[in-house]
Amino acid sequence: xxxxxxxxxxxxxxxxxxxxxxDFNVPIKDGMVKDDTRIVEALPTIRFAREAGxxxxxxxxxxxxxxxxxxxxxxxxxAERLATALGIKVRFLPDCVGEAVRQAxxxxxxxxxxxxxxxxxxxxxxxxxxxxAAELAALAEVYVNDAFGTAHRAHASTAGMAKHFAADxxxxxxxxxxxxxxxxKVKDDIDRPFAAILGGAxxxxxxxxxxxxxxxxxxxxIGGGMANHFVAALGLPVGKSLLEPEGxxxxxxxxxxxxxxxxxxxxxxxxxxxxxxxxxxxxxxxxMNALPDAGAAFDIGAKTLExxxxxxxxxxxxxxxxxxxxxxxxxxxxxxxxxxxxxxxxGAFTVVxxxxxxxxxxxxxxAEKISHVSTGGGASLDxxxxxxxxxxxxxR
Ligand code: 3PG
Ligand code: MG
Numbered sequence: 263x264x265x266x267x268x269x270x271x272x273x274x275x276x277x278x279x280x281x282x283x284x285d286f287n288v289p290i291k292d293g294m295v296k297d298d299t300r301i302v303e304a305l306p307t308i309r310f311a312r313e314a315g316x317x318x319x320x321x322x323x324x325x326x327x328x329x330x331x332x333x334x335x336x337x338x339x340x341a342e343r344l345a346t347a348l349g350i351k352v353r354f355l356p357d358c359v360g361e362a363v364r365q366a367x368x369x370x371x372x373x374x375x376x377x378x379x380x381x382x383x384x385x386x387x388x389x390x391x392x393x394x395a396a397e398l399a400a401l402a403e404v405y406v407n408d409a410f411g412t413a414h415r416a417h418a419s420t421a422g423m424a425k426h427f428a429a430d431x432x433x434x435x436x437x438x439x440x441x442x443x444x445x446x447k448v449k450d451d452i453d454r455p456f457a458a459i460l461g462g463a464x465x466x467x468x469x470x471x472x473x474x475x476x477x478x479x480x481x482x483x484i485g486g487g488m489a490n491h492f493v494a495a496l497g498l499p500v501g502k503s504l505l506e507p508e509g510x511x512x513x514x515x516x517x518x519x520x521x522x523x524x525x526x527x528x529x530x531x532x533x534x535x536x537x538x539x540x541x542x543x544x545x546x547x548x549x550m551n552a553l554p555d556a557g558a559a560f561d562i563g564a565k566t567l568e569x570x571x572x573x574x575x576x577x578x579x580x581x582x583x584x585x586x587x588x589x590x591x592x593x594x595x596x597x598x599x600x601x602x603x604x605x606x607x608x609g610a611f612t613v614v615x616x617x618x619x620x621x622x623x624x625x626x627x628x629a630e631k632i633s634h635v636s637t638g639g640g641a642s643l644d645x646x647x648x649x650x651x652x653x654x655x656x657x658r
Contacts, residue, residue: 266442267657268433270307270406276315277372281402282307282435283419283653285411285637286322286340286377295343297624300411300637305347307408307435308375312348317370319402320344320377321358321419323412329385341377352377358419359384359397367401381419388417395422403427408435410442411638413645413653424656432657437637442645442654444634448581448613449646454480457577457610459570459601461486462584462618465509471583472512474647476519481577483528483570485562485586485597492517492529498551501535502558528573532563534587534594545593561587562597571604580608583616583643598622606631615642 284304289296311318327335341354353370355363358378370376381387386394395418399405405427407413412420424432434442447453458479460472465488476482484492487504494500495513520527529550535557536545547563548554562570574580582605586597599622605612606628614623615636629635636642645651 265658266434266439267654268430269439270310270433270435273404273406273431273433275311275404278316278404279319279367279370279402280311280316280404280406281319281321281398281423282311283405283407283409283412284308284320284322284435285409286320286337287324287411288340290324290334290339293339295339297621298343298347299620299624301340301343301347303437303637304408304435307406307437308344308348310436311406312373312375315372316404317367317372318375319367319370320375321381321398322377322409323382323387323417323419324380325382327380327382329382329388331379331383335380335382337377337380344375344377348375350375355379357383359394364401381417386418388415390416390418390422392422394418396426399423399426403431405432406435407653407657408437409653410438410636411641413438413638413651414641414649416652420653421656434654434657438654441636441638441642444613445615445636445642445645447611448579449478449648452478453578453611455577456579457481457483457574457581459483459485459574459580459582460584461488461586461598462616463487463504464506465491465512466506468584468643469512470647470649471643472516473519475581476516476523476525479525481526481528481573482516482520483573485530485566485570485601486584488584489530489562490559493550493553499553499555500559501553501555503553504558526573528569530562530566531569532565533559534561534563534596535559539588539591542591542593560591561594564596567597567600567604570601574604574608574610577608577610579613580605580610581613581615581646582619583614583639585618585622589618589622599626602626602628615639
């Protein structure tokens, strides 16, 4: 593994203004934080910084704000949730740059915490604009990035601003370090046999990860909409199931590559189908080579789940990304829940990455039984694929 950046532990932060980039991109509903995992996971770094006497300036993006203020993407609910978690007052600032923000951050006392408003309310964030990065950097004397979930983005607050800090005044928080360490065990330091379970609706967004995992894993198990592409690649009908035509030759390549490498490729042997999602009441199980013209696959079947269990029974490492079906709609949640339970029951080193599979783990109340639940979806896949993480590289 390439060298880790400096840890916040090794930086001098006492009495200093510390810009702490976190990933508080949490789901918000009716002005409330729906899942606070990413906030909770950032607490060790925030607490450490306060106890060391830093004046903590927190920054994050939220949602797909497009370069101008948008109340539906305000970080205000996250500030409230953070204040409750820390049991202190968190000063929420209505912007992330400008004179008022400069004054408010300059007035912070050691141990105090401020949260800036969504950095994506400025177009300079995603554009990684040097002037915007310099403005953010001017708010602090030390820079720490703990936003693993956003480490795959080369934006002003995750990458551009780092160079304004000397090598001994920038580093990584505890969450960033924990993620890199755990994920390196499914990338470089793999205890074998290694099983990779991939699902999700689409295949095109995950080509690099699929290709990388085929090179590393001993067993590759496919579910979700991704599996339809493999069925089509075998020349079998998929009915009305979700299919990105450009994904079929990719599946074909994966099948060939697994053969060449001697990797066991495990495709679903049965699917749960229905005429449409709305007609879930008519769901039935069919064999993988019998997908009906008038139906679509919405989940893997019970036989597949049993086979997945058998094929991962002796694994020492298991990585899972992407749901096995449309798990928001019953009864199509069974496959995803089954894989979550299988992961929880396994004695292997288990890693789950990606928003929806992580959601499924939490819904099932099984997070405690997984070795590592990543706060990053795209970031964890990019890391495992061997792509650079700008948010980490900028710290070195
Ligand atoms: C995420 O949730 O994927 C990260 O916070 C990054 O957000 P983005 O995909 O909007 O860049
Ligand atoms: Mg994303």
